[in-house]
Amino acid sequence: MSKTVFFNGKIYTPRGTAEALLAEGQTIAAVGRNREVLERAEGAERIDLGGRLMLPGFIDGHMHFLAYALSLEQADLTGCRSVPEVRDRLKSFLDREKPVSGEWVSGRGWNHEHFGEPRIFTRDDLDDLVPSNPVILSRVCGHVAVLNSKALEILGITGDSRFPGGVVDLDGAGHPTGVIRETAVEWVHSRKPLPDREKLRRLVARAGTAAAAAGLTSIHSDDLGSVGGDFETILGLYLGLDAEGKMPVRITEQLLLRNRKALDRFLASGWRTGDGSPAFHIGPLKILTDGSMGGRTAFLREEYSDMPGVYGVPIYGAEELNDLVWTAHSAGMQVALHAIGDGALDMCLDALEKARERNLRKARHYIVHCQMGDMDQYHRMARLGVGAAIQPPFVPSDRPMALRRIGEDRARRGYAWKTLLDLGIFLSGGSDCPVETFDPLWGIYTAVTRKDRDGVPEGGWNPAQKLTVEEAVDLYTRGGAYASFEEHKKGTLQAGRLADLAVLDRDIFSVPLEEIPAGKAVLTMMGGKITFRDF
Ligand SMILES: [Zn+2]
Known part of the structure; x- marks a missing residue:
């Protein structure tokens, strides 16, 4: 059994700071003072942390891992300032990649x-x-x-x-x-034709290396849209990689199934939330209930501030949504509902409440994004035990757009991470990558400061909703573990938990907040295996 002992560190545990940690096989065998842990570490590889901070491996609560992997070979148009710049970037991409005639x-x-x-x-x-x-x-x-x-x-x-x-x-x-x-x-x-299996595996390996370099050990990922909507493709890909010990990061699949037919077909396969192999699990049924605020397709209770008469687009009628939620809930599936507008949130909570009335069971259903809402809705979430997979990087990215679309008042009631936390609503932190970078330190910084890269706005946007660094770290560790019913397996550094951990180049609890985004993971371990090392 492989053994690694880390010592001379600042190891972040639920009981305060420890100095040393012993990983044995896939799990943590001991955490404590240097002397007592080193005594048990005969034959282990020794890693002197030199005072560095070790956190539980980061968990991204919602992103699109395969979309990110595929984006590694797409024209990158982020940050374009004009249509001519879009054309220039596309042109240099074509010059570099030289697609054959007819290729997408x-x-x-x-x-x-x-x-x-x-x-x-x-x-x-x-x-x-x-x-x-x-x-x-x-x-x-x-x-x-x-x-x-x-x-x-x-x-x-x-x-x-x-x-x-x-x-x-x-x-x-x-x-x-x-x-x-x-x-x-x-x-x-x-x-669109899919990349073949070999190419997909290569891209997953590249994407996984990048994720490990960011300190990520687990990702809740919505991938079906990226590979044509077929759940067998996803299961085949990830289970195959895991069987060969080649998963670069643990994946919990947020299964986007768009209608009753697709859901029934999946349920008939027998798979349920929590099933899988060590590094791949079936997560929730994911349901899109509205679109985006930028595109004015997020479904609002009241009209858009910058387009009177427009309320956005609910993707389902209430009856169809209620039926999807009930079908999944009663079959033992967790449900994750994409809702950005407060109108969509109402529909989600109605559906979840109805399902709960008919069958009260431990479900941990959650809202993905949860960007708009009002106190009545947040109280209702708390009462129903509904959580949220939030994206702190949206706070600075959305601010100028959100202020136009929904106005000061509604914007102030939204992105209300502190309020949600204070109400006892369970939260995970994520990036929605490739929408935002999956760097968890950027996520933590934005949750704590509510500012952009230039420090704007001064004091942070709606500063009452700022989290502490500890609360923000929780989003990306424990919170992500809780969202997949795995808080007894990962998300904290304790004996008996999986040896999923990240060592950082700086102590984010004590450096000035502006120095958090420049921070880097210098070592990442998943299940006792080092997946990234740079010191
Ligand atoms: Zn998403």
Whole structure:
């Protein structure tokens, strides 16, 4: 059995700071003073921490790991300041990757809010650059995308195409502009050919190396949309890698199944929340109930402040949503509901309350994002035992947009992490990567300061909602473990828990807060195996 002993450290445990930790096989055998732990560590590899801080391995509460993996070979359009810059980046991507004729070209990360003139570009901006390959360029939120004419042609999208819950933008003559929204985007992704299995495995390895370098040991990931919506593909990929001992990080799958038929097919397979292998588990059924605030598709109780009469788009009617939640709940599945608008949150809580009335069981259902809400809703979440998978990096990223879309008042009641915590609502912290970076130290910094990289706004946005560093660390460790019913296995450094841990280059509890984002993991261990080391 492999043994590693860490000593001379500041080891963050539920009972205060320890000096040494012994990992034996996959688990932590001892935590305590240098002398007592080293005494038990005969034959172990010795790692002198030199006073560095060791935390439980970080857990990301919601992201899209495969989308991130696939993005490693897509045109990166994040931070583009204009349509010409989008074109330039696409051009250098094509020069570098040289796709063969007919091969799909994908890019992601543009945000027209950051363009000098905030307009969404169209196929006319792409066709001369890429005439013979289908192109899809996704907005940073993933809910809006632009296709070129070749893609529209291959997919057969015309002015007459209809997508329930989705939109195909049309020009004055009734032809598609190339801009598509919501379920139309998902449909296009489901039609794109998948990378073959070997390529997928290579990309997962690359993405996993990057995750380990950030100190991540577990990820709650929503992947089905990235591979065509087929749960067998995901299970085959991850279970196969795990059987070979090649999972770079533990994955809990948030299974995005879009309708009753897909859910029934999954349930008939016999898999349930918690099933899996050591590094891969079935997580909750994930249900999208609305879109994004930026795209004005998040479903609100009251109209958008910057577009009167528009309330956003609920993806399901109440009856269908209630049925999906009840079907999953009564079959023993956990449920995670994507809700950004307060109107969508109402629908989610109605569905969860109904399911709970019919069958009261330990469920730990949770809301993904939970960006808008009011005190009545937060109290209701607490009463129903409903948690939230929050994304602290959205606080600085969304601020300018959210203030326009929903106004000061509603914005102040949203992104209310401290309120949720004080009400006893269980929370996990995540990145929604590739929307935001999955670096947990960036997440912790934004939860603690509610500022952007330039320190704006001074004092933080809605400072009453700031968390302490300890509370923020909890989001990314214990909180993530609790969300998958694994708080007795991971999320804290204690004897008997999995040896999932991260050593940092600085003590984030004592450095000035501005120095947290520059922090780095210097060693990551998952299940007793070192997955990253840089000291
Ligand atoms: Zn997401």
